[in-house]
Amino acid sequence: MSPYTTHDDPGLQPERTSLAWLRTAAVLGAVALGFMRFTPGPDVAIVSIGLLCLTPALYLLITAGHGHRARVRRFAAGTVAHHWWRNLTVTVAVAVLALASAVLIATSG
Template sequence: MIRRGHPVSSRPLRHDDPGLQPERTLLAWRRTLLTLIGVCLLFLRWIPPFGLMALLPIMVSLVAAMLIQIGLNARYRKSAKGMTQERIPAPLREVAALGCTVMVLSVVAIVAVVSG
């Protein structure tokens, strides 16, 4: 059934995975998104002692969370389509970007703690 005002492409893709692999992947990325928002909130507590240095990890966390949110729907569509074609591409860019985000947050935190 297609609702009025909704494009045809907004319908969920069907696949034959009893374990619902695309949904599990989507939920894992959503947990990562929520974790980054939590990290951002933790870094807000650093503003009084560290000043403007605390804004860098806050911005890195927010940008990474925003990029994950933007890519979630596209990633789900790729996974669901890949299930029907029996070929799911690995999310190399997303994982590399997340690894770089964690590395930047770690370096900034270490520098802030050692210099503070």
């Protein structure tokens, strides 16, 4: 008997969650690359901040397959594991990009 027979939504919830994380990682990567391309200021600072904020996006994209398989297994078993560090990492990366953009734009004159 399949572990999914007890649930009305077999595998679709983990699929939606995985796709949402992939979209989030792709957009964060695009924003970090846009930051490096369009923000005025010293090249060393821009590249350092951009690569620092690009790292979480690349990590999420690289580990997406493993994360999806683990999410499906936990969902089928009826357990929930919340990885709060992903949310915190993405939030910090976005905040750093926003603050750095504001400071660099304000100081380039």
